[in-house]
Amino acid sequence: MAGGNQGTLRLLERLDQPGASGGLCSIQAAAELGVDHQTLVGAVKSLQALGEVIEAEARTATRWELSPEGEEVLRDGSPEVRLFRSLPEEGLPQGEAMKLPGGSLGFSKAMANKWVRLDKGAPGGPRVLRAVPSVQDTVQEHLGQVRTGGAQAVPERDRSELKRRKLLLEMTLKSYWIRKGSAFSTAVARPETELTPEMIATGSWRQLPFKPYNFSSLGLPPACGHLHPLLKVRSELRQIFLEMGFTEMRTDNFVESSFWNFDALFQPQQHPARDQHDTFFLLDPAEAPQLPPGYYNKVKKVHSQGGYGSQGYRYEWKVEEARKNLLRTHTTSASARALFQLARQKFTPVKYFSIDRVFRNESLDATHLAEFHQVEGVVADRGLTLGHLMGTLRQFFTKLGLILIPSGLKKWVEVGNSGVFRPELLLPMGLPENVTVIAWGLSLERPTMIKYGIKNIRELMGHRVNLQMVYDSPMCRLDV
């Protein structure tokens, strides 16, 4: 603070004066400089913090002060003197003497000093009489001496007596004995910590030194909100698909019929994936009220009898099985719905994507959750080949920061699945015969865990996630 600095500067100047070479008492210096002692102590401490500018030796000083009662005595005289002086020559009966200035306290002190005597045999009762012709008020004198700073001149014994009589108070005062230090300079002043509006206004910043910042410490964290790391990766993946010209599919139904989840995808009704062990089936609503009329008959036929160049699976396809509701086990059901919609119009090539939740009735462990996010890409066009699928995958995974090189092909097989949709899936929908659909899917969690080195999927999703991890997670930049 500017005020503090002023005090510091003045103390240094005082120390620099001739005659202060032996040092100064901080109390005395404060008196001389006309500042509060505490302020001066502050200046001493801040100078000490600067190193060898000054030397300061802590001292304990005792100071005597008059109590309010002492002040009264100084003004009016001690009770014993006042009693003595008010006592007439012929004395007074004891009862009346007690009522004189000084009162009973003055009486007992005067008695102790043998200044007065009590004539118990006097006619009319005990009578107080002077015992000495005159007295000197040393109490008042001593108090006067203390008052003018001469407490040291008052004999020790008397001071103690006055203290006992609560006329004097003994105050202890911490002070410093200040000398010039080895690096003494009047130019040294405590540097400013911060620039203030006043300094800008007055231009004083031009002259003032500023305390250096500690650049090795951390700053104050900003009060802010945070996005969840997995959903940051979701945003990035959406961005990648959009950059590649893929349109987002609707995925807003966690509840799906077995028909769309399995049958439409040419998954036979006895397939192990349709087991209770892997799939959450629903108790309510247990069945889908509507299956797409017409189309579902075509699906039934391709399963049970074949067609479209296929022998089919040749089993008895049951509509009740297809109606069974479940929580979708993949977003490919949504892709099937999107392709079915596409087949209802004059065909135009499409690129589709989706990222949304899917559900598996699995035992939970470090790499499995009952729900996770599936990322899916689909391209439908005439004459697409496996080479196109692989070319698209390479493009996609390169953007994902997972570089696909021919000999590393196995690696992407492990991250996700890809393939060409079967004709038994596409042709019943009514897509033209020469249209091929290539598709791939992966979980959102898997690349996130690879990218961020997370070993346990439960640390990434769900209510048990540590919010500190969310607070601390970096932005998602998959390509760096």
Added chain:
Amino acid sequence: MPTVSVKRELLFRALGRSYTDEEFDELCFEFGLELDEITSEKDIISKEKGEEKAKGASDVVLYKIDVPANRYDLLCLEGLVRGLQVFKERINLPKFEKIIPAEGEGQRLIVTEQTAQIRPHAVAAVLRNITFTKDRYDSFIDLQEKLHQNICRKRALVAIGTHDLDTITGPFTFTAKAPSEIKFKPLNQSKEYTASQIMDLYRTDSHLRHYLHLIENKPRYPVIYDSNGVVLSMPPIINGDHTKISLKTRNVFIECTGTDITKAKIVLDIMVTMFSEYCEKPFTVEAVEVVHPNGKTHIYPVSTALGDLCVLRERASLTQTLETPSSLAKLLTRMCLKSHVTGNGNHLEIEIPPTRADIIHACDIVEDAAIAYGYNNIQMVIPKTYTIANQLPLNKLTELLRLDLAAAGFTEALTFALCSQEDIADKLGTDISATNAVIIANPKTAEFQVARTTLLPGLLKTIAANRKMPLPLKLFEISDIVVKDPNADVGAKNYRHLCAIYYNKSPGFEIIHGLLDRVMQVLDVPPNEENGYTIKAAEGTAFFPGRCAEVFVKGQSVGKLGVVHPDVITKFELTMPCSVLEINIEPFV
């Protein structure tokens, strides 16, 4: 994907050469398989039960190989070796031969009409003059188990019975009888039991108990007898002990019974094509005549008749580089699909062997061609498909709102869409019937009983799991909830909700209210009744009385905000007051 365990030494002996583990891994990959693990019996036991139990177990090296689910021909050592040898062009695919015995000399299996209600289909075949060794026998048993677990759907669709033909006399009868009328000595048992007793006997059997339910409550159980009344088997549970196969068995009667005739035929084909290799005349199988209740007869196995013709269509040629018919023919032959060019040179004649029931469409053939060609050799091309990308409007809005909520100082949570019934009902002071929630039929734990109807429990649970974090906690989530909806095609519908919570020493209603104002501000919805938003005092079981308001946008209710009821706070194991906002954002799209 089924995993096949084979002894490395046996495998290399059968392949006629040895490989390093890396070389074999590479070979598997080329062939479309995956070498999943290199282990030993000792390793497996030690991993599952501890080292102590593994003492004395075999440390013969085992390869565990992942096989595509529909490649039943690769489920045993015999098939795997044959496939790899043909692939590497070391051998030609064997020619399977079906021998039809002279009239009256072959085996017959008579199916009675009683089977119709329980297990209507049966097929059979005979392997003559086979030579078993311990390893061959083990593989024979193991393949049956693999087939039972996979294509047979745990014996529900098909069950296989194999018998020493020299212990029985045909013709055989496949019928169904009341459990009390069936009596025989089951495999490896010392005395006879009735069918009912057999069911009781196996109720605690770790292996067989899983199949009992397939027939248990039926009035009649399926059973196969020989002409002298000897029980061959009671499918799909157990064979009779009488016909047990041993290493000395020379002639094997194989029957497959089931509910799916297509799969029964496939299973029979796989059994005979794999093990006819060990017959005196390798790769021959003796046909069996099956007589149906209507008097019709069929000769099995059927698929050994060869010469299926398949013409590749334009749509099936998935790779540009595989276009010449002669190169394709060569590749396919390596995949056990013997092919040659016919006609004008643009057609292929492809023989589909009985081992390849997985091929049901030309595209399956092309897939094999691509495997043989090598995925690594396929030239990658970027499709020329020109499209303009579009975002789903609801997701686009969600993305924008997430950013603004984070900018408003709230942190994003990501909670499960599934939860317990308690979370959305009891704990929020309401009854499950009032939630209109979708209920899961087969949850493994209480955590997955229902789909959430509100995002609030997830956020409260997130706070409960993070009580050590400094206050205040300010969280949000924008995600889907699910409710029943009879008008939706599946009977349920998702709604995109926005939920935010403020948790501190004081409820901070004004902070949540301020957040609502901010959300409306960024959505460009002004605070007024006609064409903007208002909040009006309301009630809600999850809210503290008098501290709840309903949010209306253009007169339509979109959600609520308020101070959470102390009972709710306690039930979610929290201690501080908090306030929340939850709205449906779909009206803002």
